[in-house]
Amino acid sequence: MHLSATPIPDSHIKVYLPSLPYLYVSHAINGALLKPANNARAWDYDLATSHQQISDKIYQFTLRKGVVFQDGTPFNADAVLENMRYFKEKPFSFSPFHQVYDYTEKVDDYTVRFHLTEKYGSFINDVIWLHFYTTAYLEKFGWNGKATCPNLAEPGPYGIGPYILTEGYIEGDRRTKKAVLQANPNYYDKDLVNVEKVTVFTELDTNIALEDIADNEGGLDIMPIPVTEVSNIMTSAYAKLVSGPSNDNIAVHINMITGNPKLKDKQVRLALNRALNQSGIVKNSFYGFAETKPTLASPNFPGVGDIAQDLKPFSALEHPKDARNELKQLLNGLTLKVLTQERFMFLWKSIDRDLRKVGVKLEFEITQNENVIFEQLLSTNAGQNTKDWDLLVWGDDDWYFNHPWSAFFVYQTDSVWSTVSPDQTMNTYISDMFKETINTPASTAIIGKIMQRAYDNAYMLFVPAPKKVLAVNQEVMFEPYKMATLPLWEVTVSDQHWSLQQ
Missing domain, CATH: 3.90.76.10 (Dipeptide-binding Protein; Domain 1)
Structure with a gap:
């Protein structure tokens, strides 16, 4: 491991972040x-x-x-x-x-x-x-003023973190396809930064990116991968598999605002959730790199795990095949429009299989660009979405750092992030949660009320919680965090890395 007081000269890594890139790099810049x-x-x-x-x-x-x-x-x-x-x-x-x-x-x-x-x-x-x-930055741009976490609106020496954004920009609602970060020579901890340059890609074809990291010596260095690609990475000459625990979630929204009117019916939403075999999804879509859960929030969050001991996924209480006839009476003939990033199609294959068994047909609109997802999601609460959708998915990784608000915020029905019909009781529960300190009995009690209400009303399509699964260049060393951050300040490379060989 590099332990000198300056970054390794000419060292350079390339990273692909298909979901929430502004979260993952923000603390490296700011x-x-x-x-x-x-x-x-x-x-x-x-x-x-x-x-x-x-x-x-x-x-x-x-x-x-x-x-x-x-x-x-x-x-x-x-x-x-x-x-x-x-x-x-x-x-x-x-x-x-x-x-x-x-x-x-x-x-x-x-x-x-x-x-x-x-x-x-x-x-x-x-x-x-x-x-x-x-x-200089404040006079030019002011503060964030957005529904997303802060970041820089343009490249420049505006921050205080270990890396300077020198090309492109990555904000929650706008980003370039590529951004470049250079080690900050004025950073207060001279021993912390090892790699001199980082190129971040925010939009790539998944298949091309996988081929690049697995088969190209000078290709990508770090990227999250679909679990279907685990075996390919494990046999790669250039990449290795890195996995670990996670607080991350996959948010599957049900559009109760402008979607199919039948989705306003609680019994229909409950039937959709009851039709999903979560254990089967863990096995067939995630290859074991996930765990079942009763609501959106990962059981690894403080308080959530305590509640999840008693609140079980629907399919753990009743196998979907045992309820199939009842579910068909509620769902048969229902057609739902799905808006998804291409990277989540591995999950939709299992969801589609389970829902077809009860007479539900899914029609897919697929994009590689997460901006398309957020443009529609953040305009739906006000009824201003420009694409018709009934189900929408995005990677809801833990951006609030070990606190279930990063999952619960989509339940706050007056928020732009929510597609849930107005529910003042839920909003009150959420308001009460913020008064309490996490990991206390009072906090866990209100977390239980939020989870129970989301569960009873089937406010989302609940799917398993994924683990961290990444492909990493064999000459790159780092440990992934459970949260939505990529600790670029901890990444190091060996003297055999492609950037040093060149």
């Missing part, structure tokens, strides 16, 4: 008080060195000294206050944080206090996404 980590709490200190909770509504952070932005300007309490003023004007809206955030106080040059308007137990999870930008 800096926050906390950063994701593969530990029990899912974070480590980054631009802060310590913190304390003074009260339910006040949190104090001690800032790391000697830190500068990528353009060389200093990071201190004044920089935090400037960023939070811009945040107040155009905050992110994927959580209620902007609704409870009041102001930030400067205690001294390296100490700040965040003041909230009410008790908010999920504050730490949001702090991980409070990225700080240079004055």
Whole structure:
């Protein structure tokens, strides 16, 4: 492993991220008080060195000294206050944080206090996404102001993370097909970054990408793969299989807003879920690299696993074949339009097989571009989607870092991410959840109410939770995180890597 104080000269890796690329690379480019980590709490200190909770509504952070932005300007309490003023004007809206955030106080040059308007137990999870930008960036673009997590709108030395975005851009709602990252020479931890250059691809043909990583010595270095390709990677001369535990989920939306009117009927939605043999899907579609679950949220989330011990998947309570005649009476002749990325067709083959047995026909519109999925999903709640769809799928990886909000947020029925009919009871449960700190009895109790209501009303098409399965160049070393982040700062390459041989 490379342990010198600078990146390996000329080292270069190529990464393909077909789902949520802005999440996976964001913390490699941007800096926050906390950063994701593969530990029990899912974070480590980054631009802060310590913190304390003074009260339910006040949190104090001690800032790391000697830190500068990528353009060389200093990071201190004044920089935090400037960023939070811009945040107040155009905050992110994927959580209620902007609704409870009041102001930030400067205690001294390296100490700040965040003041909230009410008790908010999920504050730490949001702090991980409070990225700080240079004055030049803020004056040009302001803060995020979107329903997605923050990132840079254009390349430049605007962030504070270990890599500078030098080409392209990757935001939640817009991205180039390729982006280039270069090691940040001003990064505060000179021993952390090993690889000098990273090229990130956000849109490739899956078959071509798989061939590239398996058969090309100078091809892709890291990509998530369909589990159907595990054996091909295991026999590759250039790639190896890397897998691990995951908090990730596959979100299959049922369009109760503008979709087939029959989907407003709870009994129809329950029948669709009852028709899916989750154990069979784990075996036939995931080749064992997944686990069954009763709702959207992975059982690896704090609190969710406790509830899932009693709340079982529908097919674990009654095998679909035993209910087939009853399900046919509800579903026979139903045709549903599916909008999906090509990368999820391995899963749809099993879903299609199970639903055909009860008389449901699926019609597919397939894309390689995740933007197409989000364009339709984020406009459906307001009834403005431009494509007709009944079922829609996307990779809902754990972007809230060990907290089930990354699965539950699609149940908040007044959110642009939701395609669920209005449900004030569910919205109230979710509001109550944010007041509690995760991994406490109070938090687990409200998590149970949310899961039970989603389950009883079949608000999504519930499918198994996938494990992390990636193809990685044999000369590249890294350990995947359970969450939606790619720790580029931990990736290293051997002296036999293609970039060094060239």
